[in-house]
Amino acid sequence: MNRSLLGGLLLAALALSILASVRFGTVSLTSGEALAAILGGGDETHRAIVLQLRLPRALLAVLVGGGLALAGAVFQALLRNPLAEPYILGISGGAAGGAVLVLALGVSNAGSWTLPLAAFAGALVAIFLVFRVASAADRSLDVRVLLLAGVVVGAFFFACISLLLAISDAPTVRTAVLWMMGSLYGATWRGVAMAAAYTIPSAIVLLGLARALNLMAIGEETASYLGVNVEQIKRVAFAVASLVTAAGVAVAGVIGFVGLIVPHGIRMLVGSDHRVLLPLSFLAGAAFLAFADVAARMALAPGEIPIGVITALVGVPLFLFLLRGSLQ
């Protein structure tokens, strides 16, 4: 598919997804009312709904979705493995472990700021462990060793989570399980600011690595002959992509499939040139998660479906459809 055409379509989809997030909700507002609320006028209740609830949720979905998809695309490039995803690499496990730990200890209550922070710290610990294990086994950070280390560290964290849950009381279990399914229910402007502070600079760095990733896709040795400091690029890309993931997990819980399916879908449509793949993955992930959140809020209103369920329910058939198209 034509790259700029797809880019245009995705930009339009992203704009549309934000508009839809602001326009639709369990409380029905007319477009006029929503617009008035955005401009700071209209009914006070409408303003609260649009400015305090819908808008931060939409922006958080955009940041988290875009970040997860971008990080997924980078992990797939780095590890040259189509399965590479924050989940496989133990990063989600670390983040979930950190969050469940503070929940179980009772440190985090009433939606305090410690939960995202702990998730973040857990993700960083996981990344550190994965790198230590991998470099202890092999100094050149071999792809297979990294993947293996990720799987092992992730498994360890999930074992710790199971242990913590087994000895926790029911409210903790409930909160932890809901959190592990991912939700934007707790979206706040502060969460948006935090996600933006981590995601936007990280995204710029990752987009800047696109050319080096292209070279590394031909072969790491070739890339180094062409002047790429392969190990340094790997370290930077790995750390920054992990940071984006951790920030996303911290504010929205564990949302699966976005990091796996979105980059794959984009690759099937426009190929693997990272200069195109990375920005389009960000756009597609952002729009996808924003739409998914509208569905999560609306489908069983006034109840809410965990957004991870939506991303899986919608993402998997879409992925299979693309896969079928790419095979024909």
Add this chain to the structure above:
Amino acid sequence: MTTFEARDLVVRYAPGTPPALNGVSMVVEEGAFYAVLGPNGSGKSTLLRALLGVVRPHTGEVSLRGIPLDRWHRRELARTVGVVPQLESVAFPLTVRELVAMGRYPHLGPLRAEGEADRIAIRQALEQCDVARLRERPITTLSGGELQRVRIARALAQEPRALALDEPTASLDIRHEMSIFELLRRSVDEGLTVLVVTHNLNIAARFADRLLVLDRGKVAAEGVAEDVLTEEVLGRVYQWPVSVQREQATGGLQVTPLTRPRP
């Protein structure tokens, strides 16, 4: 000025195994066409990779243009030496021009966009290697000979002072093999230094200024073709009797394997 230099090079891939290189010293002068020969497993590719800094020597020193290799920055190194490695994967369907444009990375870095100088370098490299007409073809559709020339074009687009090639003509037919070596010869005549690892003794004898024969990690012979390609040296190194004759049509040395007498 020397381009590549190795002194008492010892390379061991794993502790306890016999060294892949065992005390190799050699010098490639600037502007030379230098060929590294030897049987399978004699350490040819290892020597090349050690000279390019991707294999760290156990002991010994490697330098490029008189400066120890570990003091070179990767990008500066890539502006000095263009490499055509033996193996690389075609990860995604790039066009010929896109692949050759990758040779500009050491000049551009991760962020700078292609400028006029880059476009000229790419065009010249494409023309030099006679692949300009293929520029929009996906590299997945090229023949083996075309792909090899495109990869050399990528190395030339780096605008290097030296080229290093690992078996550039393995599995190519004589027409493609000859066209590539003639391209390399022309480049040397224009001032480039070329270091090539090859199995083909005859073509090395014909094109290279100096030759190095490796035998189980050690230098068996080094020098001009007449001194290196002798029946005695080759018979010992390859453990197969050969005859070396001067060929009438080209004036080059011709190595012919003989039939080994049955024990």
Add this chain to the structure above:
Amino acid sequence: MIRNRLTGFRMMSLIRSALLATLVVTHSCGAPDLDSRDTLEQAADPLPRPPQASSAAELTRFPFAIVDAAGVEHRLSSPPSRIVSLVPSATETLVALGARDLLAGRTDHDADETLATLPSVGGGLHPDLEALVALSPDLVIRFAGRADPTTPAQLDRLGIRHFAVRPDRLNDVLEVVKTLGKLVGRGERARALAAQIENELAEVKNLVKGQEPVRVAYLVGGRPPLVAGPSSFIHDLMELAGGDNVFADLTSRYAPASLEELMARRIDLILVASGTSSGLPGRMPVRQVPQSIEIPGIHVGGSARRLAGIFHPEVFR
């Protein structure tokens, strides 16, 4: 609340036996809210009739300060007029106190038909915030505790007053009734209702007095089965109704018990909420009880009477 705890524990046993991923799917397909079982079944017991009190005596003087179950002090300058209660037992209490007209919304778990016309905010935990804001409530009554830490934080941000109640133990029920009464300016009526519930409980206690306590266990279900320990509402209720909870020595509210343990403790009667499978061998003395028995609301008198009837049928003959 109790319901949530119980369901949470059923989840926990799932976690132990299944992969997390499987769990997530199981859970999410099962119910968007874990408290869906909080549905009040229409209990057979008649609603306790609150005695009529003089309207002058039951007026709370405003402004006044009151501390909720989360330890937060609230200063109310005027009686709340648009209440959304996220706690079904509290909603029921408010209706019984004659405060039906103050309610601006309901949850999906309120079974009272007179509330059906009110807009719902979904579950009692993680309610639909938009729908909640749209009702412009001046007071939200919520569960205390850590089951849903997000909602109070969001309500704070939205500037909506929220009042935490914790109907965890039998004694809490009377406390919640009195607190809610004070909150809506119907203190006198609430005290009367609390006294009536207290009387009902005392009556049951009297009936079973002198009876040999029946050795009982309350099974929350799951594999391995989870049993109610001390410090649970159902424990209080069973002990009051002439039962002897054989698992009173547990250190946590609910804990898994092995089949061996269940056999070794010489249990006369194993109570299982209707609709849950006990997963026990047929020879064990299992008895189903309605789920409504787990609800710590104004019907506790009836629940206690029902349990006493099961434990000591001879007394009621």
